[in-house]
Amino acid sequence: MRYSQDHKAQTYQRILREASARFRRDGIAATGLQPLMKALGLTHGGFYAHFASKQALVETVLREATAEMDTMVAEAAANPTPLEALIDRYLSEGHRDHPERGCPFPTLAAELGQRGEPSEIVDEAIEGRLALIAKLLQGEDAEARATVLWSSLVGALVLARSVKDPALSTRILEDTKRSLKASYTQG
Template sequence: MRYAEDHKAQTHQRILHEAASRFRRDGIGATGLQPLMKALGLTHGGFYAHFKSKDDLVEKALRCAVDQLNESRAAKLAGDESAAAFIDMYLAPEHRTQPEEGCPLTTMSSELGQRGQPSEITDELIHRMLSTLETGMPSQQESRDKSVMIMAGLVGAMVLARSAKDPQLAERILQTTREQLKQQIAEA
């Protein structure tokens, strides 16, 4: 059977998209290569025609996740790049219930740190989030400090909300954090 010229490239993209979703939803360690490939109707051995190792896949899937997040963010914010709009978007209930489509920091960053494999892509995402949060804050040094605190609050609140079994508790975490972080911006 003869494949189209771009078959390998399409397959590579399918693997990346599936891995990016699974890593964000389940974590890196919990995502096995064999189940990943099987879900796509591919063989485990075929994985190595596309990636050198799981670590190679992790780095490329992280890039894919960040690119997907940037596209989604642009669509959801629809031109409103204010820190308050970003906080609302990040702490939305949909972000909590759909981790496979959300920010990779909430699931992947702790694992990358534990594995001793921090990534430049993670740094890029952090810097972009900080830049968004600094928008509209008057003092440069104060805005830098507040944006770090706000970003840590965003990621931490999402991690806690996702780990809460009680949906009311999860929503309380998100709502309270949203209100308090937006108040921090207003006081800047």
């Protein structure tokens, strides 16, 4: 049975959405292709009609997730206090509690680094994010400050998601927010 191009495009998008949520929530290694496709009511073999490999899916998901996060940074930039908006949104309890809808790097950065297979998409994504944040900063050291800010945001979210104690998790978010705002938003 042949399907229309529209059906194929819709299936492709369904695979991307489900894989994106699972990669962000569970990680790449923990996301098997067979369970992924089964969750969508599709066969494992059908995956290869859309992607050459799991790595191709990972890179596509990273590109899409990065574009989503770039939109978040752009929305923060439109705020009267853009750095505060970015810090508040990134270190929110909602972002902590829903990794499947958030930035991919708190979940995937360590795993991607441990795989020993550097990816140009990761470099592009991080460089792009740093450039967007640097535009929000003042001064000749904006690039270096953007690196520290981005690293602090990602690191704090990793730690907040890692602990069992909800009060400690919230404290990590709130203390980091307070410190970053003091360092980055007051001239």
